[in-house]
Amino acid sequence: MPNIAVFIEQRDGKFKKVAWQMLSEAKRITAASGGEVWAVCLGADPAAEAAKYGADKVFTATGDSFGIYNSELWGAALAQFCTAQKPDLLLIGSTAMGKDLGPKVAAKLDCACISDAVGLTYEGGWTVRRPIYAGKCYIDVEPVTDLAVVGIRPNAFVLEEAAGAGAVEAFTPDLSAIEPKAVVQSIEAGEGGRVELTEAEIVVSGGRGIKGPENYALIEKLADALGAAAGASRAVVDAGWVDYSHQVGQTGKTVGPNLYIACGISGAIQHLAGMSSSKCIVAINKDANAPIFKAADYGVVADLFDVVPALTEEVIKLKG
Amino acid sequence: MKIAVCVKQVPDSETRIKLDAPSTELDQSSFTRVLNPYDAYAVEEAIKIKEAGSDVEVVAITIGPETVTETIKKDCLAVGCDKAILINDPALADADESALATVLTAVLQKDSYDLILFGIKAIDDDSGQIGIMVAEKMGLPHVATITQLDLGDGTLTAHREIEGGKEVVTAPLPAVLTCQKGLNEPRLPSLPNIMKAGMKPIDKLTCADLGLETPAAKAKIKMYYPPAARGECKLVEAEDPADAARELARLLNEEAKVI
Ligand SMILES: Cc1cc2nc3c(=O)[nH]c(=O)nc-3n(C[C@H](O)[C@H](O)[C@H](O)COP(=O)(O)OP(=O)(O)OC[C@H]3O[C@@H](n4cnc5c(N)ncnc54)[C@H](O)[C@@H]3O)c2cc1C
Numbered sequence: 047m048p049n050i051a052v053f054i055e056q057r058d059g060k061f062k063k064v065a066w067q068m069l070s071e072a073k074r075i076t077a078a079s080g081g082e083v084w085a086v087c088l089g090a091d092p093a094a095e096a097a098k099y100g101a102d103k104v105f106t107a108t109g110d111s112f113g114i115y116n117s118e119l120w121g122a123a124l125a126q127f128c129t130a131q132k133p134d135l136l137l138i139g140s141t142a143m144g145k146d147l148g149p150k151v152a153a154k155l156d157c158a159c160i161s162d163a164v165g166l167t168y169e170g171g172w173t174v175r176r177p178i179y180a181g182k183c184y185i186d187v188e189p190v191t192d193l194a195v196v197g198i199r200p201n202a203f204v205l206e207e208a209a210g211a212g213a214v215e216a217f218t219p220d221l222s223a224i225e226p227k228a229v230v231q232s233i234e235a236g237e238g239g240r241v242e243l244t245e246a247e248i249v250v251s252g253g254r255g256i257k258g259p260e261n262y263a264l265i266e267k268l269a270d271a272l273g274a275a276a277g278a279s280r281a282v283v284d285a286g287w288v289d290y291s292h293q294v295g296q297t298g299k300t301v302g303p304n305l306y307i308a309c310g311i312s313g314a315i316q317h318l319a320g321m322s323s324s325k326c327i328v329a330i331n332k333d334a335n336a337p338i339f340k341a342a343d344y345g346v347v348a349d350l351f352d353v354v355p356a357l358t359e360e361v362i363k364l365k366g
Numbered sequence: 367m368k369i370a371v372c373v374k375q376v377p378d379s380e381t382r383i384k385l386d387a388p389s390t391e392l393d394q395s396s397f398t399r400v401l402n403p404y405d406a407y408a409v410e411e412a413i414k415i416k417e418a419g420s421d422v423e424v425v426a427i428t429i430g431p432e433t434v435t436e437t438i439k440k441d442c443l444a445v446g447c448d449k450a451i452l453i454n455d456p457a458l459a460d461a462d463e464s465a466l467a468t469v470l471t472a473v474l475q476k477d478s479y480d481l482i483l484f485g486i487k488a489i490d491d492d493s494g495q496i497g498i499m500v501a502e503k504m505g506l507p508h509v510a511t512i513t514q515l516d517l518g519d520g521t522l523t524a525h526r527e528i529e530g531g532k533e534v535v536t537a538p539l540p541a542v543l544t545c546q547k548g549l550n551e552p553r554l555p556s557l558p559n560i561m562k563a564g565m566k567p568i569d570k571l572t573c574a575d576l577g578l579e580t581p582a583a584k585a586k587i588k589m590y591y592p593p594a595a596r597g598e599c600k601l602v603e604a605e606d607p608a609d610a611a612r613e614l615a616r617l618l619n620e621e622a623k624v625i
Contacts, residue, residue: 117510118507141529142527142529143528145494145510145511146498146511148495149495149498150498150499150502152495152499153503156464156584157584158462158464158585159463159493159495159499159584161494161495162493175591177492177593178490178492179489179490182382182383182593183383183392183590184590184591184592185588185589186588186591187585187586188585188586189584189585190583190584194584227507228507228508228535228537228541229537230535231523231534231536232534233528233533234533235530235531236530236531236532248624248625272625290547290548291527293547296379297379298547300492305618305622315382316379319379322593325624326622328618329599339599341596342599343622344599344601344602344614344617344618344622345600345601345602346602346610346611346614347601348607349607353610353614356607356610359608359611360611360612361625364619364625
């Protein structure tokens, strides 16, 4: 019976939603297969929420080592956890921290490491589904080691409450031998305020059709009305209208929100690669032949300068 | 100072995947292959350090078949790398990230590098693991996803992209870095330099040359799938943009239930 460990990421005591999504999926799997779901957290106590999403046990390590993220200390702590508790899978969200930590832990334990998964099945052994070529193709991967570290893409799994025992277990990694070499000196906040792209449930993106940097505010206003993140095509980023951190696509962020609204984006293959796994795609473009309409569920063939502000009004009305 | 840049040849981002039904194999024969776009940032950063310093040697290292040499010549040697090492071993055809990291570690340990640069990920497998694994296997610090790099005397300061901001990270050399867009603007090779690149050495090695048994893959690809097909696009038709917006909002709310 498989025991699934889920890394509960926190920064400043704030937990990442992908952690609860992973717990939900782990619970769905163990409900059928037996086994337990273990929440593992460094630097904060997630017990109350972890139990709500199905954690049978909650392992929490606290102390000075788990203030600001450090890959060497946190990696060693998670590796020690796996060595001691022997989970069958260690799930880590595919966030900036998770992408840093997963390969580190896997290399320490010399076990399989699978990035950015969107599906997990257990039938005596594990099958992990993940996109390659930025979503132009999917693969099923089977780990051959007893433990596999699997990165999970935010929003791949549905959040679902399912009570778990949430039994708190002591976990005291021994990090005395580690003198970290790479050290985070400070964290500088970016533009802030807005929802982060890869975690967002709704993304509104602007392309070259917005015509200039001053008009990106139209995209941001719609995003704000929806509680969404604001994205962009590479054309907009390369023109210097918005920062690269907004770029969606094969050489930008890969997103898979419930709703993706592409405004003035033609739908180049590299852009589609980064957003085609979105559950619902809306295209607003004045060219009826733009390839984006082939990828979209809903389309409006019109000038975005008319439709986007009107849609923003409608959303505000709907939410009001 | 000696810098290693670990690079990969990948299918062009324009590549269309021909796959109509699940298959145990993927036909890659028609792919046009180029340098992984993220690796270009690593190459550029190494060359910038070389140009700014004295006595800096830049070595491009890659694993792949003989056909990668054209990419290595054009996009690494012709833009300023001094030499290249190609590990060409058919036994690595099914290698996973862990196996490739083991091979690269063996290559890197044959010499002594102050900086080891990677792209954040390759745009074919999209794994983003190997640089971090190599750092761990070599016992070196790493900073992943960097958008700025400043070298000091035996130390470095890098900006690392995180959600909603960046971390400012310091580390001693030697260190491993993975390079993100924003770090620099990769240059293009000039025609004369492409011609001259042919003169620069490319060492060719196998696992046996490195004293390695072919490392076993820890994860195996079982099946390839095309992405789920989408239905027809429903066009919202209206004379007036305000009506179109109202109808779209209604559909998203009532039909798709996403807002
Ligand atoms: C190696 C490589 C990697 C790449 N990676 C990425 C990536 O990660 N992400 C990415 O996005 N691209 C990427 N690209 C670039 C990609 O090929 C396209 O060039 C880019 O996506 C185009 O951006 P766009 O759709 O905004 O611009 P365009 O293709 O110029 O499209 C603009 C669209 O806006 C519409 N429009 C104009 N005015 C209006 C209006 N008033 N109202 C409504 N619609 C209007 C037009 O009809 C058109 O369809 C990459 C390219 C390469 C070679």
